[in-house]
Amino acid sequence: MSGPILEQAPVADRARALEAALRRRHLVPEGFVEDFTRLMEQDWAPENGARVVARAWVDPGYRDLLLKDGTSACAQFGYVGPQGEYIVALENTPTLQNVIVCTLCSCTAWPVLGLPPDWYKSFEYRARVVRESRSVLREMGLDLPPEVDIRVWDTTAETRYMVLPFRPAGTEGWDEAKLASIVTKDVLIGIARPDPAAGGTGGGLRGGGY
Numbered sequence: 001m002s003g004p005i006l007e008q009a010p011v012a013d014r015a016r017a018l019e020a021a022l023r024r025r026h027l028v029p030e031g032f033v034e035d036f037t038r039l040m041e042q043d044w045a046p047e048n049g050a051r052v053v054a055r056a057w058v059d060p061g062y063r064d065l066l067l068k069d070g071t072s073a074c075a076q077f078g079y080v081g082p083q084g085e086y087i088v089a090l091e092n093t094p095t096l097q098n099v100i101v102c103t104l105c106s107c108t109a110w111p112v113l114g115l116p117p118d119w120y121k122s123f124e125y126r127a128r129v130v131r132e133s134r135s136v137l138r139e140m141g142l143d144l145p146p147e148v149d150i151r152v153w154d155t156t157a158e159t160r161y162m163v164l165p166f167r168p169a170g171t172e173g174w175d176e177a178k179l180a181s182i183v184t185k186d187v188l189i190g191i192a193r194p195d196p197a198a199g200g201t202g203g204g205l206r207g208g209g210y
Helices: 011-024 032-043 046-058 060-068 070-075 123-131 133-139 176-180 185-189
Strands: 087-091 096-101 149-154 160-164
Touching: 046 060, 046 070, 046 160, 046 176, 046 185, 060 070, 060 087, 060 160, 070 087, 087 096, 096 123, 096 133, 096 160, 123 133, 123 149, 133 149, 160 185
Parallel strands: 087 160, 096 149
Antiparallel strands: none
16 A cells, blocks of 8 residues: 655755755855855856857957867856856857757856756757757747758756857947847857847747747
8 A cells, every 4th residue: 555645845945944954964154055146146147158259259369269178268257167167169150050958957058158048948949959950940039041050069067068159240340348248148059149230139039939
């Protein structure tokens, strides 16, 4: 005979109970949770990746370093920490669009992309972008011509990707701050391209239920 079925508490309640138990045993350093929360909510942001891209667009030497050793290049800005140990930059060209995904979970390069958006974590995106990349991008607002190849990269525990987009025409003479303003999280993941005319909005999270 099976025992009674116990209803499981919500994840947030279980997390708070675990934290309280660890604190009672003095296993959580003072301020650790608060500092890590601030790091996730304030310090890890796609604006960091946008600054990296803008620098690569104006500084050929930095671009070469970014493509050779993304971790070291991002560290020059102080963008280091968990999920940022193995950053690899994927360079787009007029005929190549790189897209990143984590088919197992939702890993990203947190220090330069920020925490993953909900659509990135969805099973639909993770399953379909590998098999139907062109259709998925079209549903999300990026309709690429047939001559543009799409390459999908699956994030692993040893590799954290970011996309280095192709610098769009019409941005000649822009300073780094203005260039960074057109590089969004969508652009860094590869589901959008920088659009100077859009004022930095890039391709939205539209369509397909994402």
